[in-house]
Amino acid sequence: MKALSVRGDYIMDIIAGKKKIEYRTLKTNYRGPLLMCSTAKKVAGAAPGYAICVVNLKSIQYFPFEDLYYWNIELADVIKPIHMKGQLKLFNVDDDLIKPISRKEFEKEVQPLIYTPKRKRSNKNAILNVFRIVK
Numbered sequence: 001m002k003a004l005s006v007r008g009d010y011i012m013d014i015i016a017g018k019k020k021i022e023y024r025t026l027k028t029n030y031r032g033p034l035l036m037c038s039t040a041k042k043v044a045g046a047a048p049g050y051a052i053c054v055v056n057l058k059s060i061q062y063f064p065f066e067d068l069y070y071w072n073i074e075l076a077d078v079i080k081p082i083h084m085k086g087q088l089k090l091f092n093v094d095d096d097l098i099k100p101i102s103r104k105e106f107e108k109e110v111q112p113l114i115y116t117p118k119r120k121r122s123n124k125n126a127i128l129n130v131f132r133i134v135k
Helices: 006-018 105-113 122-132
Strands: 002-006 021-025 032-038 050-063 068-083
Touching: 002 006, 006 050, 006 068, 006 122, 032 068, 050 105, 068 105
Parallel strands: 002 032
Antiparallel strands: 021 068, 032 050, 050 068
16 A cells, blocks of 8 residues: 655544645645555654554645645544654555554554653753852
8 A cells, every 4th residue: 555654643633534635745646545654753642653544545736826736635544553664755555564443442552652742840940949059
């Protein structure tokens, strides 16, 4: 199956039904199922470095004013997460790795993979330490 690397939060928006268009600077003649792979960049609320859903690439429209292609997509399936290193363009992934699962199973499988940033330490202690040094 053809695959595409996308920011993890965008993939979560696709699964939630909030994102129907992927903006790209390249076009392709390919139409059909597309495995969505989350980039390795750690974004809160996403599963970095995993392929977690399949979409259908229905059509592509070019908008010259923005110099962008609008890839019209729709969610086809959520899948058992596959650890994957993304690439810059469309790439191929073995179909045997892709296993559709139910939404309930998906939530169980993906939840432990979701990146949650650690809370930043308060600067309050650092400021107090500075005042101690000044005295």
